[in-house]
Amino acid sequence: MLAKLTAKNQLTLPKSITKEVGDTEYFEVKVESGQIILTPVRIQRTDAVRAKLAALDLNEQDVADAIAWVRQS
Numbered sequence: 001m002l003a004k005l006t007a008k009n010q011l012t013l014p015k016s017i018t019k020e021v022g023d024t025e026y027f028e029v030k031v032e033s034g035q036i037i038l039t040p041v042r043i044q045r046t047d048a049v050r051a052k053l054a055a056l057d058l059n060e061q062d063v064a065d066a067i068a069w070v071r072q073s
Contacts, residue, residue, distance in 0.1 A: 013038075 005011050018024075024040040031037070053063070 026041045027038040
């Protein structure tokens, strides 16, 4: 499958490829042995982090205490 690099250095991925990787906005990009490798990256939004902290019943003070504890080590 071919993809063309534009004059603005942009690359459009074929729709069949993007369907396979799912709902992804960001990709880690690296070069290995002359090949460009794109790896889908899921960025956790702030809301997702807050929801996780709430699910764990952690509050701001718990986080501050944990950071202080780590910094003492």
